[in-house]
Amino acid sequence: xxxxxxxxxxxxxxxxxxxxxxxxxxxxxxxxxxxxxxxxxxxxxxxxxxxxxxxxxxxxxxxxxxxxxxxxxxxxxxxxxxxxxxxxxxxxxxxxxxxxxxxxxxxxxxxxxxxxxxxxxxxxxxxxxxxxxxxxxxxxxxxxxxxxxxxxxxxxxxxxxxxxxxxxxxxxxxxxxxxxxxxxxxxxxxxxxxxxxxxxxxxxxxxxxxxxxxxxxxxxxxxxxxxxxxxxxxxxxxxxxxxxxxxxxxxxxxxxxxxxxxxxxxxxxxxxxxxxxxxxxxxxxxxxxxxxxxxxxxxxxxxxxxxxxxxxxxxxxxxxxxxxxxxxxxxxxxxxxxxxxx
Amino acid sequence: xxxxxxxxxxxxxxxxxxxxxxxxxxxxxxxxxxxxxxxxxxxxxxxxxxxxxxxxxxxxxxxxxxxxxxxxxxxxxxxxxxxxxxxxxxxxxxxxxxxxxxxxxxxxxxxxxxxxxxxxxxxxxxxxxxxxxxxxxxxxxxxxxxxxxxxxxxxxxxxxxxxxxxxxxxxxxxxxxxxxxxxxxxxxxxxxxxxxxxxxxxxxxxxxxxxxxxxxxxxxxxxxxxxxxxxxxxxxxxxxxxxxxxxxxxxxxxxxxxxxxxxxxxxxxxxxxxxxxxxxxxxxxxxxxxxxxxxxxxxxxxxxxxxxxxxxxxxxxxxxxxxxxxxxxxxxxxxxxxxxxx
Numbered sequence: 001x002x003x004x005x006x007x008x009x010x011x012x013x014x015x016x017x018x019x020x021x022x023x024x025x026x027x028x029x030x031x032x033x034x035x036x037x038x039x040x041x042x043x044x045x046x047x048x049x050x051x052x053x054x055x056x057x058x059x060x061x062x063x064x065x066x067x068x069x070x071x072x073x074x075x076x077x078x079x080x081x082x083x084x085x086x087x088x089x090x091x092x093x094x095x096x097x098x099x100x101x102x103x104x105x106x107x108x109x110x111x112x113x114x115x116x117x118x119x120x121x122x123x124x125x126x127x128x129x130x131x132x133x134x135x136x137x138x139x140x141x142x143x144x145x146x147x148x149x150x151x152x153x154x155x156x157x158x159x160x161x162x163x164x165x166x167x168x169x170x171x172x173x174x175x176x177x178x179x180x181x182x183x184x185x186x187x188x189x190x191x192x193x194x195x196x197x198x199x200x201x202x203x204x205x206x207x208x209x210x211x212x213x214x215x216x217x218x219x220x221x222x223x224x225x226x227x228x229x230x231x232x233x234x235x236x237x238x239x240x241x242x243x244x245x246x247x248x249x250x251x252x253x254x255x256x257x258x259x260x261x262x263x264x265x266x267x268x269x270x271x272x273x274x275x276x277x278x279x280x281x282x283x284x285x286x287x288x289x290x291x292x293x294x295x296x297x298x299x300x301x302x303x304x305x306x307x308x309x310x311x312x313x314x315x316x317x318x319x320x321x322x323x324x325x326x327x328x329x330x331x332x333x334x335x336x337x338x339x340x341x342x
Numbered sequence: 343x344x345x346x347x348x349x350x351x352x353x354x355x356x357x358x359x360x361x362x363x364x365x366x367x368x369x370x371x372x373x374x375x376x377x378x379x380x381x382x383x384x385x386x387x388x389x390x391x392x393x394x395x396x397x398x399x400x401x402x403x404x405x406x407x408x409x410x411x412x413x414x415x416x417x418x419x420x421x422x423x424x425x426x427x428x429x430x431x432x433x434x435x436x437x438x439x440x441x442x443x444x445x446x447x448x449x450x451x452x453x454x455x456x457x458x459x460x461x462x463x464x465x466x467x468x469x470x471x472x473x474x475x476x477x478x479x480x481x482x483x484x485x486x487x488x489x490x491x492x493x494x495x496x497x498x499x500x501x502x503x504x505x506x507x508x509x510x511x512x513x514x515x516x517x518x519x520x521x522x523x524x525x526x527x528x529x530x531x532x533x534x535x536x537x538x539x540x541x542x543x544x545x546x547x548x549x550x551x552x553x554x555x556x557x558x559x560x561x562x563x564x565x566x567x568x569x570x571x572x573x574x575x576x577x578x579x580x581x582x583x584x585x586x587x588x589x590x591x592x593x594x595x596x597x598x599x600x601x602x603x604x605x606x607x608x609x610x611x612x613x614x615x616x617x618x619x620x621x622x623x624x625x626x627x628x629x630x631x632x633x634x635x636x637x638x639x640x641x642x643x644x645x646x647x648x649x650x651x652x653x654x655x656x657x658x659x660x661x662x663x664x665x666x667x668x669x670x671x672x673x674x675x676x677x678x679x680x681x682x683x684x
Contacts, residue, residue, distance in 0.1 A: 029652060050392050052644060055447065059645035060652040063442050100405050105397065106465050123448050124645075302394060303401035303466075310371060310402040 014039030020238030021045035021072030029060035030246040034333035036067030043070035051116035068127035075134030081293035100307035107296035141168040154184035178217025180322030219324030239322040273297030282315035356381030362580030363387035363414030371402035372588040376675035378409030385412035393458035410469035417476030423635035442649035449638035483510040496526035520559025522664030561666030581664040586675040615639030624657035
């Protein structure tokens, strides 16, 4: 069946490139603004921040660009974590903690202050709000759409795409299996799909009528062109921006991305419970089965990750990276955008 | 009446110097650890952070020092903010916001996630936890004391000192009127005292039997010696550490502290509603009366402060500094500590 014309985004971009929201530091206001100023659209990462911090970041970004900006929020689902499994993982990590002279973290669940951040979105009205790890209820999407805020949902399968469309999302962010960082899969207990991005885009296009932003593992202009040729309205890049001058990527993370000692990426649940792709290191290999209780495992490992960062221990740190990380270059984000523009 | 021997701290310090908790960036784990490694005790600033961020900072600090560390929490009291006054201040600030192409913030009250952070303190047990803007209830202090965590309360008057002692605090942090940043005054509606630090120390020593950490405006070795001679068990320094290599002080703040265009400090409520001392600039002078609703005014100005930071606008930014800021020097914190050690 021949595909129809690509469905376009509900706003104009000079360059059909989206800067992925990268929580934990990389997506600074400066990076987001630089991507938007270069003709694309940058996304702030609202995850793991207070509503206040999100307010500050949106405001800062607005002063640095007149272009469109997006904000990403986590949608954390309730879970019935297995306490014995969590305790077993804490025990497993005791040696790691002892090595740093610290304690393993206490598992707990929270919703990442979703309502508070939704309030910030209502007040400050970024051009687009995207959701990851789940899809908000229809009434939430409806309210945001009515306010003139475009609603995007990150999906990793046709089923998730259909759910998001049914509930009223106006854009889908299709994330392929090569993406760095967390997979957006709604149910953390499910193994994320491995369908290659081009196949996933085609399947989603056949199933829903929404404009698609697609990405995961994209690091070259040819790849950008290939994704657009499949009918995506824009391409999302993340890892490609990690070494940008404006990125808040930690020095350790920057060093690792350029260190030939790291030879591949791998998907792991060891750091947070949710599957995420990063540079393969000792911690990943030693802690292969860590359950899927998110964010409980995120909180168990938080002190270890903080200690590894403080000690610059690249073999114990989560070094998120997509499969295309070898093509990541340093320099101003504008130059990276120019390199990738179709 | 001759004063008795100074009451000593319940732990040993090689140097009787405390690094003040400075929220908003300066007090990084690296700075806190450097102060502790230099024989004093550094304090992390728990205010305006998530419990998770506090967890990460305590853990990072523990990996960087074996010395004692402190953590400061805000104790935010309920208030009956005058909605009309808040709205009037929002109107007054519209021009500032428009200049940046942004909106004034929405006022709201919250308790800075006090219970969540208390949970982190219980789990991670820093050597000392200090409280600012108020004194927790006796049962909270009692529980922490029982866990072996020393409890310190920041006070600005003899009355506050007596309250803290009555409720079970084991250390007092006596803050004089020359201190940079927020005054610790319990009731934000009250004008903070102007009694000089030496007089305040003497008055508090006559009223309570607890060991005192005292500071505010201290920037030279002679001043440190003078405070100790009055019977303080240790001296707290804050502004003196703002230009340390390990401090997270923003580039704008660093520049302002060394800019001869700034000639004095001033106490203002314009930025947050609570009195705080900083380098005198246009924003302070233009917005002299801003009410005392904290943290509502903090949230009203948050977007303006973020925008001013993004635009490097030193005349609109809160540039906290104590009166001794001219003696602040750059370099490793260890060198600053050595300069000030009695």
